[in-house]
Amino acid sequence: MKTLNLALIGFGAVGRGFVDLLQARHAYLETQHNLRLNLIGVATARRGSLFRLDGLTLDALSQAAESGHLNNYPTQPRLIRGLEPLTMLTRPGVDVVIEITPTTYENNAEPAMGHIRAALAAGKHVITANKGPIALAYPDLMAQAAHRDVFLGFEGTVMGGTPVLRLARKGLAGCHISELRGIVNGTTNFILTEMESGKPYADALREAQARGYAEADPTNDVEGFDAAGKLIILAHIIFGKALSMADIDREGITKLTPEDIQSAQANGERWKLIARAALSADGQLSASVRPTRLPLSDPLAGVGGGVNAITYQTDLIGAVTLTGAGAGGKATAYALLSDLIELAEWL
């Protein structure tokens, strides 16, 4: 039996979903994967921290989380409260740091970036669902992980738990991928699907905001920044190429009119916000995020609402498309678990 001691840095919806998953899959992981996962620490910035080398009690932890503060976790022998994230993640006994703090691309993707670097420097395996550090520093973080011979997992950074990165890294090993095209932003895909029933853009956006799919300031989604960030991650992992935001030919969906939508429908086509990266014959990578008219025969044309999909163009087996949920706390919690299973096989 392999045992891994885990510390969660950050404890929002993904973290709570992950704790539920640890409880539900405990026996399965032991019997099917010979793997025991032992949660020994949870650190948050403002809602307390718990550390116990013998392991935390998961249902008590869930109850404390529901109460709003980890101080409501009961007293146990050898329980340590109040450790700062950076103190906990370097602590002896921690094997894997799971970095799921609230972090954006801004401010150099802090605090996640600093947590990941400190954990790798301390020789800990790291698994994250935070896009910022992977988009901004993937080659550097991978080099740091290789230097310490530890694992860096990041499946949750694109398409939640749908294993689109693992498909390329493992399932298509031995193929050369020359191009990828994807629908990687659920908000814009929902808006475009709404517009197909005749709504103008502004009404469709309001509907998305009313349902909580779009934020009050929707710029990040509708102008294609979110999709471009995921494309930067994909470019690193699939093509080994570093892109910056400025390298991406980016256009959002805000200028699409009901006439554009109808004109496509009349031609048996459909508008989608497509993130695309393609290698040229001389090894240059071109990248774009832009509204694109697809024939209905394209596997991406049928991807509606909040569903995401990526098509990889390969030399040996042609086009391969993976379609699935693009986000969600439970799905992202699964992405963390899937990285832990890969880590256990790698060890």
Added chain:
Amino acid sequence: MKTLNLALIGFGAVGRGFVDLLQARHAYLETQHNLRLNLIGVATARRGSLFRLDGLTLDALSQAAESGHLNNYPTQPRLIRGLEPLTMLTRPGVDVVIEITPTTYENNAEPAMGHIRAALAAGKHVITANKGPIALAYPDLMAQAAHRDVFLGFEGTVMGGTPVLRLARKGLAGCHISELRGIVNGTTNFILTEMESGKPYADALREAQARGYAEADPTNDVEGFDAAGKLIILAHIIFGKALSMADIDREGITKLTPEDIQSAQANGERWKLIARAALSADGQLSASVRPTRLPLSDPLAGVGGGVNAITYQTDLIGAVTLTGAGAGGKATAYALLSDLIELAEWL
């Protein structure tokens, strides 16, 4: 560097595609996967056999294959000609037996079944693209492989090189799959796609025969036997359940009329031959192959022509659909290579 010595049993289109792939990916496999693949034997029933522990010369082998008989391979030091398949595959020095003889489900899937059993008994790793042995004897063959602590690879048995089995076994590890639905027969999917343009069944079948997609006796495809065979393999691998042909509620596409097709189109739906297997709450597996009307929003509805796809319904991330080529010599050759890469990681 890991080195694996390979013997090919059978040398048709897939075998020749595999030799091309070994040449094209030699350097890639060494640098990216630290893996050296050394082809030391090729055995056929009627077109000669070659065995050379130092390795066969791949371009000379391709030329001999094109000439129609392996006797046209040039003389080399320590080259042995004329070994029977069963003699070659148990020979010392062979690490991996790649079983790709022409074999159907009939006659107990011989000769492939006997080759695979003999190779496993001799402690060789086995990789096959032959459906028959996996459909008829998967649990038994896996037990035999486990007993000798060797690897049994079978990715090429369903959807050619599109990694639909590896997705379930590795990419979705930790999820529970409760149902799968797939388009796994390209011939019937081509015929149904043709019928959507108004052709009656008989005309669409003739078109498929003219293009070489359907055989003179199309029963195996159009009555759903081929899809049912693949469903038996999927039931073994995804659900760990043994099905026989009689367990599958099977109906082909021969009774579909142009009126049926039009009626679906008028309702925003499309007919597909769907292979489905689903677990009930009490762990029973029900399985069917039958024409099914799908709404256009279903990811399987957009899968046209010779393309195949499978949707897995999971508990943690909902529906995941993989779409890609269903067959082809080059794609199946890639499936063999992908199994070799998995074997090398497993060792």
